[in-house]
Amino acid sequence: MDLRDRVNTALKTAMKDKDTARLTTLRLINAAIKDQDIARRGTDDASGVTDTDILAILAKMTKQRQESVRAYEEGGRLDLAEREAGEIAIIEEFLPRQLSEEEIETAVDDVITETGATSIRDMGKIMGRLKDKYAGQMDFGAVGPKVKSRLG
Known part of the structure; x- marks a missing residue:
């Protein structure tokens, strides 16, 4: 359904x-x-x-x-x-289960590896992939700085 x-x-x-x-x-x-x-x-x-x-x-x-x-x-x-x-x-009730901090860290690392991202210029690609895979499961406003710190 x-x-x-x-x-x-x-x-x-x-x-x-x-x-x-x-x-x-x-x-x-x-x-x-x-x-x-x-x-x-x-x-x-x-x-x-x-x-x-x-x-x-x-x-x-x-x-x-x-x-x-x-x-x-x-x-x-x-x-x-x-x-x-x-x-x-x-x-x-209609949102999927929110990911834990540990799961978010793992998801960010996996997407960075998948995309082959190496610099801050790849941030849009990473965030797009995260939004596709984990829509409703994480706060992307809070994830953005984590991605930035990994790339920068």
Whole structure:
């Protein structure tokens, strides 16, 4: 079952269970996916959103909510921080397991070896390969400096 189907199935279940918090978050996920579908209609790639694209959407939504949690906690709005954390938990149900630091280090080393990268100019190639192989499994903002330190 692809990710879109999993989200729709979870949405229907949340409707039946009358779980409003879960239902709201799942509708937000669905809306983000449909927005990407609509954005692609006018381009050469009108095939629609793939599972990889959906993983990227979910990762972005998670990151946005993590930033909101920090902001709400700093502002003393623990009720809102808690709600955002609840949304993160629901979104993460559809993301693959996050790699550990050790697994990330190994993945970076493997891709550097595969690509034959030797300098910082190869960073784009390495990051592209990592994103293809490990979409949704690691924070690429944090991986970038690791790759840079290995090459530089």
